[in-house]
Amino acid sequence: MSFYGNEFFIGWVLFCWLLGTSLGSILGSKLSRDPPRAFRSLAICHVLIAILFPMTIVLIRSGKPILGTSAGAMPEFILSLLYSLAVLVPLCGVMGMQFAVAARGQVCQMPEGGAARAVGWAYLWECLGFIAGGIVFSFVLVFANEFRVAAIFAALNLATACGIFHVFLKKMKRILRLLVLTAVFFPAGLFMNSAFLQQQTSQWRFPNETLVRTENTVHGNVSVTRLGSQYNFYQSGLLLGADREDFASEYLVHFPMLAHPAPRKVLLLGTGFNGPLQQILKHSPQEVRAVELDPELVKITRGFLPEDLQATLRDPRARLGATDPRNFLTKEGGKFDVIIANFPNPASVLINRNYTEQFFRSVRSHLSDGGVFATHIAFAANTLTPELERLGSSVYATLTQVFPSVKVLPEDTLFFLASAENASSWDPQEMMDRLSERKIKTDFVTANQIRYRLTNDRVERVETAFRNAIWKTKNTDLRPRTCYFEFLRWLSQFDPGITKAFFFLATLPFPAMLATSLFAILGFIAFSREPQKGMRKLALVSMGTAGFSLMAFEIVVIYLFQAAFGDLYYRLAWVITAFMAGMGAGTWAAQGLPKIPERFGLAGLHLMNAVFFFLLIKVCVRIFSTGFSLGEAYQFVFLGMAFWGGLVAGAVFPLANRFYLGRGEGDRL
Known part of the structure; x- marks a missing residue:
């Protein structure tokens, strides 16, 4: 935090x-x-x-x-x-x-x-x-x-x-x-x-x-600070925005709303209390659904908003909800004319799940005929670095996998407009006419600005760069490429050399890395002329391999858990507790079976671990496949996997310990 x-x-x-x-x-x-x-x-x-x-x-x-x-x-x-x-x-x-x-x-x-x-x-x-x-x-x-x-x-x-x-x-x-x-x-x-x-x-x-107020919730920490006369809102250390964000809100809302001829039902996913919701209501929709992740966030921040924004939250057309956006789309059966996603850059897998192909397909299924979807990332159109190109092209490639028509509006913030209609032309004149017809008063998204944002030379240049990018790979729940590219973009601000090293590691083939690790382990064991020392090294390698596997598996399960269900900070302790419960059960079981030969016991446990990792890959490919719906009951599947991973590692420790203390002879000291 x-x-x-x-x-x-x-x-x-x-x-x-x-x-x-x-x-x-x-x-x-x-x-x-x-x-x-x-x-x-x-x-x-x-x-x-x-x-x-x-x-x-x-x-x-x-x-x-x-x-x-x-x-x-x-x-x-x-x-x-x-x-x-x-x-x-x-x-x-x-x-x-x-x-x-x-x-x-x-x-x-x-x-x-x-x-x-x-x-x-x-x-x-x-x-x-x-x-x-x-x-x-x-x-x-x-x-x-x-x-x-x-x-x-x-x-x-x-x-x-x-x-x-x-x-x-x-x-x-x-x-x-x-x-x-x-x-x-x-x-x-x-x-x-x-x-x-x-x-x-x-x-x-x-x-x-x-600092004016800070409070822990099940989704993290919510803090309110004051800078002069302005209040700022943070969630788990991340700036959500100020008490009034007119500039950002107008650009976020009016382009997708003006792209639709008559938006009656609108869905806003993410932060909306500090301006976006107010801008949506200017288009006179019949209903606006606003979904925040943390139910306490609006309650805590409401008292620090200007009076007109507080009145917006009380508007009868606005229906506020608090749940995970992915969960909302899974359970919601209605259609919307416009869906706007207002999330931070995908700096973590938790946020990345709102930029994946699975999320975009769920969004498309909730769009009415001619519906428009909008999302955004931080950008710098005048300096298109390799890191920004990878990040933007990944989002663009993922959107084009789902929507036949995608438009980019690049400036300091890169907005994506997407529609399921092939005929969407994103005509600036139509948007300008609708702005005039609806008699919407704006300070920043004016008629001239609409024409400029849709027709300036950066639009064609950035779209061409994204279409021709080498790394225009789609982003999925199981392969969070956009999240990794965002990490590289952030890292490039401090040290381009380290950024290149991390990118190089991502290009290495996994089988080659695995083979190198296996040869290193075998070399460590073989480099000993005395059999007893070799056996002791084998015991150390056994415990080290189990520990490494457990830690790698723990990180993978934490990632998979939040990619599937979100709410990392709330349920992270559940996953770790399941691991430790498995380790305790494994240690207790191994302690109660002293007659098992250590060599055969350790070999069997490592074989079980290898089979389990193989099955884990198959299960993950299945449950994260496009169109496969994960119910809340699947939480127990992930917790069960965590328990099993801890069980094997916990059973290895007593056996390896006896093997080591017995100098490789199997003597149960």
């Missing part, structure tokens, strides 16, 4: 998490050679987590002023990666250290020869903690003040540290007394000052603006 992260940044956060936990595990294993040091280190980890958690929240929210990023903008690429790495690794490192020393403490309580089993049980308990945290966050803490959540976690961790000292380190009474006082006063102080900390740190996310 501070940086408005797309899937790349979500993946980077997961990378920081895993890097921190792995480094912490290495350090923890060195700090817990004997029982007293293990329990002392474990208590210190709990204390550090209690302190680092609220500090990490503060550092994340202070990222924009530290990096010099303006409100609503995405930060410079390399700096944002380094900053997030520096902020997240310390906390994640302590968590990784905590697991290592907790496992060592568990080993100390087990009889000789039970090391592998003790580590497995420690891993199981960690998975159970993840499951509990995911459930509590999904249904309770997602709405709470983050610093109150931090206070609760601080109390739990400090109380646990006190318990460890009381049971295992009884001689350190002075430290125990100090810990008890800290466990009482630190969480209490954090909780009592949570409102102030929430307001102050949230303000840092909007440099040079005054």
